[in-house]
Amino acid sequence: MSLDVDVLLQEAKENIEAAQNFRSELQQRLNGLNLARKQVRGSSGQAREALRRHFGELQAVATQLLSDRLNALLNEIDVIEADSVRPLDDCQSLVEFGMGQADELLKEGEAALRCGLGEKEDKLGSFTKKAMHIHLDSLPEVPVLADVPCVSAQLDDSLAVLLRERVFCHGSVASHPPVLIEELQERPGSILVRWGKVDEDFVAADYRLQYRRSGGGGGQYEDAYVGRDTDFLALGLEPNIDYIFRVCARGEGRTEWSPWSVAQTAYTTMEPHEWRGGTEGYVVSSRRNIALRNDSSPSGCPVLYSSAPSYFCGLTLNFKITASGQPDRRDSLGICMDSENGQRSLQQDQAVCISTNGAVYVNGKEMTNQLPPITLGSAVTFDAEVVGTALLNNDNQVGRNGDAAGLKLRVTIGSGSREVVFDWLLETAPDGLFFGCAFAHAGWKVLVF
Known part of the structure; x- marks a missing residue:
């Protein structure tokens, strides 16, 4: 009987744990739904505000532009009107002056006709002289209506039609960004x-x-x-x-x-690739991602290694040449198992590299395939992936049964538009690989990332 109780208790505990896990999963989904709803409503509110702000700005600009255009046209009418009325006013002044002279002459002539015989001759003579000075046969010219401006405003509906077409298709709303x-x-x-x-x-x-x-x-x-x-x-x-x-x-x-x-x-959990500081013959930048081969180095071709085995299979290691010096067949860029100080080249065992002349070396041996020479601006990439294991003899070559087992990596080295692919045989499986560079002459500068 106790056995049945124990079984039931165990089942109950398992069901309780399953229910707790089930509820936890549902809570996570509920949280996801809340976030999704918040995104929909939040983005909708932001889109509404953006539309209101944008069209409000357009309305203000359109109102100001139309007002400015209206005032400009009204000013044009004012100028035309003033320029056209001014000669008419001058002509009117001349006509009114002539009419005043004619009124005075009429009064003087009527008075001369009414005066006595003793004064009549003098008055009539004076009147006649004055009439001759006025030039009663010369009249000012008044412009005909056809020659006088008739101001009008030319308007059509093309702007309204254009605005209607542009406004109708202005802006859009999408459920997702493009x-x-x-x-x-x-x-x-x-x-x-x-x-x-x-x-x-x-x-x-x-x-x-x-x-x-x-x-x-x-x-x-x-x-x-x-x-x-x-x-x-x-x-x-x-x-x-x-x-x-x-x-x-x-x-x-x-x-x-x-x-x-x-x-x-x-976020990334991986530390950045860094060159090792303190290597004679090289100067490393403050962020340790750029190395410069300086001219204060000893003779030979010393190797500058990474500060840690930070390259892992499945990733891409990038080198960028930002300055160049005199090339040498001993130069090399590559990856390796160890980082022993004092090495004079990466063209060694347990390493793969490319020289500045484009030659590719695997475990110190030059391959027949070559890549373009490395110069200023060159980008060199290393990609490695595990493809299996291999039996190795003492010469680190593929052997027969009974030889030690090693790791086989498929390595791709890219430079320019070309690539070289080969299998690299290692004695042991590394947690990570070092990278390094070696230059015989000063002036080379390498960025790693």
Whole structure:
């Protein structure tokens, strides 16, 4: 009987634990629904406010422009009216002056006719002389109506029609921005961001990626990338710090940017790639991601290694040549198992590398395939993935049964537009790999990320 009770108790405990897990999962989904509802309502409110603000600004601008245009046209009428009335006023003054002279002459002539015989001759003579001076046969010219301005306003409905057409299609509302962030992958001291279009009919001319630190002290968004690519490696990020990313696009033939995508948060747990400081012959930048081969080094081709085995299979290691010196066949860029001081080249066992002349070395042996020579601006990439194990003999070559087992990595070295792919055999499986560079002459500067 006790056995049945124990079984029931155990089942009860399992059911309680299952119910707790079930409730916890439901609570997480409920939280997700609340976040989704908050995003819909929040973005809807922001969209409404943006529309009200935008159209309010348009109304203010349109009202001001129409008012300015109306005042300009009214001023034109004022100028035409003033310029046209002025000669008419001058002509009127001349006519009124002549009429005054004629009235005085009429009064004087009537008075001369009424005077006595003794004064009549003198009065009539004086009247006749005065009449001759007035030039009673000369009349001022008055313009005909056809020659006088007749002010009018020419108006049509073309502007109203154009406004109606443009306003009708001005602005749009979408349930999703035209682009969204599809993937955020952590990298050493960086995050690889990939994005894509939601609306296939949207033709993007450029994309714009921004990011900022999360939290109250995160500051403002800053541009990380503007261009046509749909992925970007954001460098210089602190490990275990949340960063918020967003992306937008600019349509073909447009000047304005689209709405921002839904912001997404990501962080990297990997420390950034760093060069080892204190190696004679090299100067390392403050962030330790740039190394310069200086001229105070000893003779030979010393190797500068990374500060830690920070390269892991499945990732891409990038070298960028930002300054160049005289090339030498002993020069090399690559990855290796160990980082022993005093080495004079990466062209050694347990290492793969490329020389500045484009030669590729695997465990110290030169391959027949070559890559383009490395010069100023060259970008060199290393990709490695585990493809299995192999039996190795004492010469680190594939052996027969009974030989020691080793690891086989498939390595891809890229330089320019070409790649070399080969299998690299290692005696043991490393947790991580070192990277390094070696230059015989000064002037070479290498950025690693």
